[in-house]
Amino acid sequence: MRIALLANPAARSGARTGAAMRAAERLRTHGVQTAIVSGGSALESSELLRAAIDAGVDAVAVAGGDGTVRLAIQHLAGTGIPLGIIPTGTGNDFAAALGLRELDVETAADAIAAGTTLDVDLARVLRDDGTAEHFATVLASGFDSRVNDRANAMTWPRGGSRYTIAILREFVTLAGMPYVVEFESADGARERVESDLVMATVANGRTYGGGIPISPDADPTDGLLDLVLVRPAGRARLLRLLPRVYRGTHGTVPEVAMHRVRSVRIVSPGVTGYADGDPIGALPLTVDVAPRALRVFIPAV
Structure with a gap:
């Protein structure tokens, strides 16, 4: 080989x-x-x-x-x-x-x-200028993309703990942002959400930011993406909910909505999307799934 x-x-x-x-x-x-x-x-x-x-x-x-x-x-x-x-x-x-x-x-x-190999899904980002790019894990926008901005600018500490520090610092200015989110669900139905949101995240995998399970049920082999929408709440309440995010149990919180989707379009003025931890473009962005687009080596069972 x-x-x-x-x-x-x-x-x-x-x-x-x-x-x-x-x-x-x-x-x-x-x-x-x-x-x-x-x-x-x-x-x-x-x-x-x-x-x-x-x-x-x-x-x-x-x-x-x-x-x-x-x-x-x-x-x-x-x-x-x-x-x-x-x-x-x-x-x-x-x-x-x-x-x-x-x-x-x-x-x-x-x-x-x-x-030993496995075929897994990828997500594909389509920009309004016609360019496209793939990502493997999570596309973040809103609060979590601002966390990425801050974490990427930090020189210390290394590893996942820098994201924890960035999250806590971004809470100081946390506020909802106007979003329009249109998506095709797993059963083919088309839905639209127009609301202030704290964040809108599209996931091919379970975790981002060094292990935060933002979409705990995501499966990169199921031919679907997981859309996570978080509506505004008071800072104190959201801060109390952070431990649930780290445990992956935030799906039952009233401010959180999770959808299994085939494609999604996210619009919010002045917001940058991050994919796999790096900036991928300003919204609006359209994301769809590329089923079994990547073959990967995995440990033998």
Whole structure:
């Protein structure tokens, strides 16, 4: 097997940049031909990965987090070329959905070499300018996209705890925003919600922000997306509800509505959408599901 291993172009620490080397060494012990691909920016890395795929590889692996995964899936969606993940990023939510242990380079590399794969869904974002992009985990807008803005600007701490701190800080200015949300539900019915919302989230996977189960019933193999809408409430009440969000039991709260959908269009002025932890575009955005669009390596049962 020949693999192109994409290293996170944003990694700077020795431990994180060294993960790609350790993974490559581990794969080579299994007889897997491994070439590391790493550019000085996301754009350069994307171009180098595209060239490696065009030259002919049997699989692609990434050493990084959800943002690096999103870079790779733009080239892999619908191709049947499998993706392996060495989870060394901040969030690693997609890796967690596949049963990979965070920062365990050797175990993740072993899973790739073993060759067990699963076909999973992706979500596709359509912008009004006609451009499109895929994401693997969650698209956030509203309060949670502002949390991402703050978390991404923080240099400390690393890991999921930075999202917890960002959430608490954003509560200071928390307010509802005018939204129009139109969606096709799982049974084909079309619905429209026009209301002030704190957030509107579209999920292919259960968690975001380093393990927060925003859509606890989401399944990336069911051919559907999960839409989570949160209406305004007092800051004190929402703060008391945070523990339920972290437990994944917020679905029964009156201010929260969850829908299984095939597609959704979200409109709110001045709001940016984040997908897999990175900005993906200003609203309005349309999101639909790409069933079984990505083949991934998973640990053998």
